[in-house]
Amino acid sequence: MPNSKNPYQPNMQLDGWSPPQHQQQQPIQQQRQQPEPMVIVTQPQGIQYAPVGPNSMRMQCPSCRADIKTRVKHKATSNTHCWACGLCICLCWPCVCLPYCMDSCQNANHYCPNCNAFIGTYQS
Template identity: 50%
Template sequence: MSEYQKQPPPYGMHNPPPSVPPYGPPPNVPPHLLQPQGPPPLSQPRLLVQGQFGPAPSSSICPSCNIPVMTRVEHESTAKTHLFALLLCIVFFPCVCLPYCMDSCQATNHYCPNCGAYLGTYDH
């Protein structure tokens, strides 16, 4: 038989490992080191409070990438925008497009410029 075809020795033939208790804490370890440690406290909040944003870009902490950012703003038409346009259509037709051109008639969505995550909405 060649050297590569040899079989390993049976289980009883090798030296057993040193005696270690299978369960329980290691000996001589202070109890405060055995307690599970949570994550370190953050110096800044991770969650954003609704209503924190305004109509202009604002500084915030992105919950996705955890870095301070100046938000990227996008304006979006809402039901309120469409209702104003309908009202203008009834009252004075040539001004029907004004609510779609005015930022104050639209919702302001805030996004992270780094990762693109949605952070919140400011609705006038």
């Protein structure tokens, strides 16, 4: 079997016999494992908001520590929109704007008048 791939048998080429071809083994390189950078994730401690009501109230601001009377901004919620849709479906479309004019149908967001920090929400 002159055409076999055995490296110890003569290789028949044009000029006759050639020495067996050996594959050089590559030295095994030890890969240094780089330590992965440590990622530390910290979560803020639970921010505790003061209990607030539907109206402005006196308290100490948790942010600037000033004694204040909170500034209240009312904001429409999905509950407000549901009431408006319900009035529209009941054919009371002239009253659709009523939930948007009533503070009791909206959330009351309390802010500090000094530093404008958010203090809390009263959900109606």
